[in-house]
Amino acid sequence: MKLEDLRRPSLVRRLVILAAGWSLAVLLVSAIVFALLFQQAALRRFDQGLSELIDNLVAGATVNEKGQVLAPALTDLRALRAYSGKYWQLAEPTADGRIHILVRSRSLWDSELKTPVGVAAELAADPGKPVSYETKGPLDEPLRAMISQAKLPGREAPVIFMAAEDRSPVDRDIRSFIAATAVVFLLLGVGLMAAVVIQVRVGLNPLFALRREIARVRRGSAERVVGAYPSELTPLADELNALMAHNQEVVERQRTHVGNLAHALKTPLSVMLTEAGQQGGPLSDVVTRQAEAMRMQVDHHLRRARAAARTQGSGERTSVAEVLDELSRTLERIFQDKGVSIDWDAADDLYFQGERQDLLELAGNAMENGCKWCRGRVRVRADELGAERLRLVIEDDGPGLTPEGREAALRRGARLDESAPGSGLGLNIIDELARAYGGVLKLGESRMGGLSVDLELPRAGT
Incomplete structure (x- = not known):
């Protein structure tokens, strides 16, 4: 595809970009929403486990005769293994707003759970409401922690209950879900893009068919638009x-x-x-x-x-082979005393987009000129030159023309040899008639030694 074709506005490209843009935007937003929902659900389940651990601590904690807080005997083995990733501790608020550790799980060993600044005041303002936060563990692992404040029977001062757990497994699950979601939505996006392209191409196919049929009319393969089209295109046709x-x-x-x-x-x-x-x-x-x-x-x-x-007419098409065959037989009879032999070649499915009389005049004048000046041989070749053009080359084995003579031969009425019969309009007529059809005439040196008349003309489709 050429650069100017890409710059030219395209209905297909516009529809595809519009539909694909909306589809991809919706997919992107949906993927983000799904990932956030999964993350929130995972954290809620995680917090639920921490909340249950705190409830167990509150329900099982006791105060002895000396006023010391005793932790319950929990059955979770992870809390008994050092640095296992699951921790808890009991503390009390101090007068300066800090927290003093009373009891801790064996998994903390000689460490303690870090708390955010001002959490003691926040718990005192709303006792019983748990607070969740992120912190670091003894091994610098990411922890999801929950802290709550409650009063125990036999103790006037409140007790702060803290539980935390390594959130690395949850983070891995979230990352795995996001990666899987990205792959699924990417495949869905590719599928939607393909579906959009197919939909646009199929939806606009009648318009492409109409364009092809109009091209057939222009090339002379048809006289009018006859296809069955949707109601939106029928008035146009x-x-x-x-x-x-x-x-x-x-x-x-x-x-x-x-x-x-x-x-x-x-x-x-x-x-x-x-x-x-x-x-x-x-x-x-x-x-x-x-x-x-x-x-x-x-x-x-x-x-x-x-x-x-x-x-300006439409639907006119002429078989090149038939015209060359007719001209060759006629000119060989006219120049039989000179012994002229005309060798022509053209495909049966090659058609000139124009009237037969005009092709007879174009090819006839060039072939007659070759017969006049040749020594005995004239060769004619017609080939397709793309989908919309054909090339007709007439060569002879005569004396030929110099570059100056070729230029002079195209002037109307020019006579390069006054001894030869004719008005001198032959090559000029060819040039003017070819120009009228949007064609081109070139004069050159024949491979046979004489003059080469090279015509580029409009071609009609088969």
Whole structure:
């Protein structure tokens, strides 16, 4: 794809980007929400375990005769193993707002659970409400901790109960869930992108079909749009058919006017030439020359007008092989005294986008010119030059032309050899008619030694 094609606005690209943008945004937000919900659910379950541990501590803690707080005998073996990752401790608030440790789990060994600044005041303001926070353990592992304050029978001062557990397993579960969610949503996003592209392509397929059919009409493979299209495109197809019918009607009117003009001008000129030929003298010669010049001018401009009108029509296509075969047989008979042999080659499915008469004039003038100047051989080759162009090359084994001579040969009425018959308009007619069809004429040196006439013309689809 070319860079200018990427810069050009595209309906397909616009729809795909819009749908894909919304889909990917929704997927991204959904993935984030799912990850946050899973994280909150995991932490709630984690906090529930810590809350149960604190409830057990509060329910089992006692105060002896000396006022000392005694911890209950818990059955959780992790709390008995040093640095196991599950810890608890009992403390009391001090007058300066700090916390004094009373009892701790064996898993803490000689360490203690760190508490945030001001937590004692927060617990005193709302006794019984647990507070959760993040801290570090004895081995610098991440801990999720919970702290609560309660009063025990036989003790006037409140007791602070703290429980904590290593949250690394929960963090790993959260990371695993996020990774799995990312993979799933990525695959879902790729699937949605493919679905969007397919949906847009399928949804716009009738529009692409209409474009292809219009191209077939332009190339001459069809005369009108005949496909069955959705209700949204049917009015467009009908309007295109009406437009093409109107253009064809305009072209026909132009061609009729051109024919009438040709008849109206040629008849008086023929009368003038006839009368001048019957009257002798210098005046007759002047009238004859000027009338001939006028007739040549009329032929020249009417030929261009007819060609321009024909190129506006649609559905015109001519078999190149049939035209070359007809011209070769005709010219070989005309130049049989000279012994001219014409070798032509063209594919059966190669078509010129235009009228048969115009291709006869284009190829005929070039082939006739080659037959006049050749020593005995003329070669004609027609090939496709892309999907919309064809190339027609006529070569001869004659004397050829110099670069200056080739340029002069394209001037209207130029005669490079006054001894040869003809008006000198052949190559100029080819050039003008090819230009009318949007084609190109190039003169060069033939591989056979003579002149090469290279024509690039519009090609009709098969």
